[in-house]
Amino acid sequence: MRQHLRYLPLPEVVEGMVLGAPLAIAEHGVTNFTLPAGHVLTDSNLRQIALRHGEFACIAEDDPRSDEAREAERAHHQSRLDTIFSRADRSKPAIAGLYAAVLAYRSL
Amino acid sequence: MPLHLSESEIVDRAALLPAFPSVVNDILQTLDDDNATLGALIHLVERDPVITARVLSIANAAAMAGRTQRDVRDMQVAVSLIGLSKVRETVLGVSLANFSSESRMGRHFWEHSVAVGVAAQELARLGRISTDYALVCGLLHDIGQLWMARCYPLEFQMVRLSLSLEPTLDILEAERKHFGIDHCAIGRLLATAWRLPTSVVAAIQHHHDAHPPADKLVAATHVGEVLANALDLSRQDEARVVNLSESACDLLGIDWNDDLNYLFGKIEARARYLARIFS
Numbered sequence: 001m002r003q004h005l006r007y008l009p010l011p012e013v014v015e016g017m018v019l020g021a022p023l024a025i026a027e028h029g030v031t032n033f034t035l036p037a038g039h040v041l042t043d044s045n046l047r048q049i050a051l052r053h054g055e056f057a058c059i060a061e062d063d064p065r066s067d068e069a070r071e072a073e074r075a076h077h078q079s080r081l082d083t084i085f086s087r088a089d090r091s092k093p094a095i096a097g098l099y100a101a102v103l104a105y106r107s108l
Numbered sequence: 109m110p111l112h113l114s115e116s117e118i119v120d121r122a123a124l125l126p127a128f129p130s131v132v133n134d135i136l137q138t139l140d141d142d143n144a145t146l147g148a149l150i151h152l153v154e155r156d157p158v159i160t161a162r163v164l165s166i167a168n169a170a171a172m173a174g175r176t177q178r179d180v181r182d183m184q185v186a187v188s189l190i191g192l193s194k195v196r197e198t199v200l201g202v203s204l205a206n207f208s209s210e211s212r213m214g215r216h217f218w219e220h221s222v223a224v225g226v227a228a229q230e231l232a233r234l235g236r237i238s239t240d241y242a243l244v245c246g247l248l249h250d251i252g253q254l255w256m257a258r259c260y261p262l263e264f265q266m267v268r269l270s271l272s273l274e275p276t277l278d279i280l281e282a283e284r285k286h287f288g289i290d291h292c293a294i295g296r297l298l299a300t301a302w303r304l305p306t307s308v309v310a311a312i313q314h315h316h317d318a319h320p321p322a323d324k325l326v327a328a329t330h331v332g333e334v335l336a337n338a339l340d341l342s343r344q345d346e347a348r349v350v351n352l353s354e355s356a357c358d359l360l361g362i363d364w365n366d367d368l369n370y371l372f373g374k375i376e377a378r379a380r381y382l383a384r385i386f387s
Contacts, residue, residue, distance in 0.1 A: 053170065
C-alpha cells in the first residue's frame, strides 16, 4: 500500500505511529534527542518528546485511497488554491514558486 | 463618505481596547539586555496570575510526562523544566491571547494571528533573527483591524461587505474607502503609542507592502502572512495571496524551488499546537 506523510501536533501523535522524517529536538541550540525516520513510536518515546517540549512530528501512514480518490483530493486542493491565489499575478516567479510549493505539499 | 480621523483621535480611541499587556514590552526589553537575569523573567511572569498559572500548568505537564511525580508550584523550578525561550514564548502568546479575547475578536482573527506568528517564527529561524520578535509581529500584525472592529463596528462591517460584493477589491483600498486610513497605518500608530520597538512597528506597518523595506523582521512578517494564507491555516473563505515580495524572500534565503514540505508541515502543525497552548 502507498504511504503518505502527515505533520501532526504532539497531542495528536499516539503510540505505534511511524515517523516519516527524523525527529530532532534541540535545547539551547544543541540537539539532545533524535529518532530516525521509520521509527515506531512507543509510549516511552512520547513521554521523552513531551518532557523535551516537542511540539509536532512528521508521521508516515498507509494511504488507503484509490488513485481516483487521490486525484480527486488533489483537484480539490488545487481548486481552493486557485481561489486563494485568484488576485495574485502567477507570472511572477515568487508567486508561481509559492503556488507550486504549496500544491506539492498538499499532494503529499 | 470616509471617516476623517486624526492620528491623535485614533490613539485616543484605543482606550476602548483593553489595556495593552506591558509584559510584552518588558519581555522584548529583556531580549535586548545582556544583563537580564533569570530572576527578572520570573519576576515578570509572577506579576500576572493568569500567565503564572499557564506556565505552571505547562511545567506540570512536562513533569508528568517525565514521571517525576512532583507538583510544580515554584516558578524557578517551572522555568528550569520548560526552558527560558519556551517561557518567553508562552508569556508573549498567553498575554496577547488574553488581550485579543478581551477585545472580543472572533476565533478566526486569533487563529490567523497565531498562524502568522508561527510562520514568522520559522522564517526568522531561516533568517537568523529573534523568533520572539517575529512571534510578537505575527500576533500583532493585524492589530489595526482589531481597533477598527472595536471602535467603529459599523464601518468595519461595511468594509467586509464591500469585499464580499467586490472580490477584486483590495482590503487596504476598502478600508481607506470607509475609514480614510488602512489597518496597517492604524497598527503603526497603536504600536508606536504602546512603545513597542521600532522594528516591530515597521513590521506591522509594512506587512502588506508589495515592496517592503529591506529588514529581516519586516520580511518574516510579510512572508509569514502570505504563507499563512497560502496554506489556508485559519480556513477563512476570504484568505487571499495578493503580493509576495521577491526581495523579502531573498533576504530570508527562501528558494521556492527547494523542497519546502517540512517547513510547511512544521508551520501547520505548530500553529495548531500553539493555538491550544496560548488560548
